Amino acid sequence: MSSLIPELVIESVNRMALDLFRAAELNERGLSGSATMLATSMPVELRRMGVDEPSIQQVFLNASTIHDTALRDLSDRRLTRFIQGAI
Amino acid sequence: MPACYAYDMTPRQKQILTAIIEQYAEVAVPVGSSLLAKVFSVSSATIRAEMAELEAMGYIRQPHTSAGRIPTDKGYRMYVNEVAATEENIPSRTERALTARLQDSGLPERAIRNAVDTLVELTHNLGLATIGNQLYISGLSNLFGQPEFHGGAQVQQVAALLDNLEPWLREAAPNQPLSVYIGSENPIGRSADVSLIISRFRSPFSDHSYIGTLGPTRQSYRDVMTLVAHAGKTLEEVL
Numbered sequence: 001m002s003s004l005i006p007e008l009v010i011e012s013v014n015r016m017a018l019d020l021f022r023a024a025e026l027n028e029r030g031l032s033g034s035a036t037m038l039a040t041s042m043p044v045e046l047r048r049m050g051v052d053e054p055s056i057q058q059v060f061l062n063a064s065t066i067h068d069t070a071l072r073d074l075s076d077r078r079l080t081r082f083i084q085g086a087i
Numbered sequence: 088m089p090a091c092y093a094y095d096m097t098p099r100q101k102q103i104l105t106a107i108i109e110q111y112a113e114v115a116v117p118v119g120s121s122l123l124a125k126v127f128s129v130s131s132a133t134i135r136a137e138m139a140e141l142e143a144m145g146y147i148r149q150p151h152t153s154a155g156r157i158p159t160d161k162g163y164r165m166y167v168n169e170v171a172a173t174e175e176n177i178p179s180r181t182e183r184a185l186t187a188r189l190q191d192s193g194l195p196e197r198a199i200r201n202a203v204d205t206l207v208e209l210t211h212n213l214g215l216a217t218i219g220n221q222l223y224i225s226g227l228s229n230l231f232g233q234p235e236f237h238g239g240a241q242v243q244q245v246a247a248l249l250d251n252l253e254p255w256l257r258e259a260a261p262n263q264p265l266s267v268y269i270g271s272e273n274p275i276g277r278s279a280d281v282s283l284i285i286s287r288f289r290s291p292f293s294d295h296s297y298i299g300t301l302g303p304t305r306q307s308y309r310d311v312m313t314l315v316a317h318a319g320k321t322l323e324e325v326l
């Protein structure tokens with residue numbers, strides 16, 4: 001991660017990644033909407049914060065890693081519940 | 088799937104297309120005539136003439152930013168059909184590794200998770216499995232980290248595809264043991280430049296179970312298709 005990106009922006013974006021994930025978690029239908037929200041909202045928000053385009057890519061990748069982990073854990077919990085219920 | 092290259096291609100053009108696809112998958116840089124001239128021991132002019140024909144037939148194209156060529160979806164489709172028609176009888180090292188990890192899994196949900204996580208690790212794509220209406224997904228950052236997706240519009244297309252994948256799979260229910268959707272062949276996110284490779288497998292939990300990967304159109308189809316098919320087959324055995 002580039003040192004040119006203010007720590008505050010990184011923290012804010014990472015928080016956003018988790019907020020978007022929580023929105024997906026609350027969506028009873030499943031994970032729908034989560035990736036789209038990440039891909040559409042985050043770059044817009046970063047531009048609004050004045051982050052330059054190369055840095056947006058770095059921040060986005062970092063945030064998508066956090067989102068990825070949360071998404072994997074959630075889908076794992078749901079899959080486990082489904083299979084254990086079926087056994 | 089048709090089992091051979093198009094009749095309009097000469098054997099050398101077929102070899103050149105294969106070389107372009109495999110080289111581009113490896114280095115992510117458009118492939119130039121000088122490199123291919125060395126590989127085929129002919130002049131650059133000969134290769135350029137062959138490439139011009141392949142381009143006219145729609146199998147390769149020249150990006151604006153480079154003198155080299157990259158495969159089109161049509162070129163990849165030809166290649167994938169050829170790969171699908173090839174019988175591989177000896178399990179590769181990666182297939183054996185996948186089998187070992189699945190056989191040691193214990194619980195069924197752990198076997199599914201291990202299969203997807205291993206595909207992510209070995210292919211560097213996003214991995215997914217659906218059992219009924221449940222989706223297990225891993226490797227989103229792998230996908231978004233690929234050089235093809237360093238731009239906003241494509242990332243959004245990929246995300247839309249991802250968000251609609253499970254409902255689409257449930258509805259379309261592709262019936263083949265292995266299905267490959269290349270770039271614009273995808274039902275959602277047609278211009279996202281991604282390829283979906285999925286294997287349908289039987290499980291005690293659902294009639295509609297799939298495992299697969301989503302990655303850029305630029306990928307090692309032979310390896311990924313073999314691994315995905317193997318993952319589906321092995322899950323049928325262990326679940």
